[in-house]
Amino acid sequence: MLDGDLLGGALSRLDEAARHIQIDPDVIERLKYAREMTKVALMIRMDDGSRKSFLAWRCRYDDTRGPTKGGIRFHPDATAEEVETLAFWMTMKCAVMDLPYGGGKGAVKLDPRTLSKTELERLSRAYVQAFSKVIGPDRDIPAPDVYTNAMIMGWMADEYATIRGEPSPAVITGKPIALGGSLGRNDATARGGYYLVDHLAKELGLGAGMRAVVQGFGNAGQFMAEMLAADGHRIVAVSDSRGAVACETGLDVARLLALKAEGKSVADLAGTPGVRSISDEELIATECDLLVPAALEDMIHVGNAGTVRAKVILELANGPVTPEADRILDGRGVVVLPDILANAGGVTVSYFEWVQNRQGYYWTLEDIHARLKAIMEREGAQIWAIAQEKSVSPRTAAYIHALGRLAKAIEAHGTQQFFAG
């Protein structure tokens, strides 16, 4: 992390929120430590017969409000600290949305694009073999995150069923529809963020014909760009890991999606009429109504926060704005809709998937959208109201909101269990 350590920065938000409410300091202290962190080396056979091992983690951060829930990331820069931080954010996110879950997260340290499809399947199965006693439909429920997808969740669900000797679809969400996945999970992260912005548009000073910038063009970023463009907003800049492009009159989102589907970069659109290549820092500094970080952590930091010329930042990524950058943005009047609310559409539809798997009855897409919209609007409005009432940022308000629910659950469990020993 550019502005300090990632976990320390994340936990500092707890202290900030606690300054504005009456809360037992033991609750804050308890939320500063993960309940369980498991690290293994996964050894798989490569297609050429050689063997390779990859570091892998699963963190169950806090299960006070229910089984732990959170995605699995495949990324070459994954670290134990990052996994723990992401699991902490999941704890707060599930509490913000009032889902009956705690927070968890997992990762494998690798670039999945360097593996063949069969190697990737063996790796995904090895992950479940290694963590088969950690995960479970009532214990810890994984889902997709960066560089993982429905296909990988399908292999993982299949491996878990093989180990248990029976299908157990509720162990993992974000599965292919054919294996008990939910309608609407694919675009849920972006859709939740979209519903939130739409609901708070008046308060945020946003309206028709917005200029939007999207950083990261994967699951979250692509669907967000598509929804914004479909509603008549202009996507004036986008990026992925290989570059960024801008177009004053609005990028052709269909062409960007087609490039990504062919395994190319958004940067490959540069040179077509009106489209120019820009740097990552130019993208952050692009004048716009809505800036949507949808890539990785720490993208807006002390070094570039002062260049942001957006009215509103919608954090579809987890942790894209450092605490120091938050202070700079706040001072400049940029409103940040925080990750633990803004990107919670994903885990919310994962929850719907888990519910449908358990009841064996499946909802229509209209049901999913209506339920997601209702929850995003309900929690978004409550957090906005807390922010106004206490004169705090939406992020601090979201932490206050989550802490209230977590504190109640901790208290209801009985403090002797939590603080014994």
Ligand SMILES: NC(=O)C1=CN([C@@H]2O[C@H](COP(=O)(O)OP(=O)(O)OC[C@H]3O[C@@H](n4cnc5c(N)ncnc54)[C@H](OP(=O)(O)O)[C@@H]3O)[C@@H](O)[C@H]2O)C=CC1
């Ligand atoms: N998927 C989900 O359900 C949820 C995801 N999130 C969060 O959203 C964020 C994105 O996740 P998701 O869309 O699923 O992941 P994907 O793997 O689908 O996409 C990640 C995107 O980020 C891009 N990227 C990586 N590094 C950079 C960089 N340095 N600069 C610009 N772009 C970069 C990738 O580029 P390239 O295409 O070139 O590889 C890719 O387009 C993460 O923070 C994740 O934790 C949050 C809630 C739910």
Ligand SMILES: O=C(O)CCC(=O)C(=O)O
């Ligand atoms: O869908 C889920 O369960 C979790 C998604 C996730 O990892 C996240 O919200 O960061």
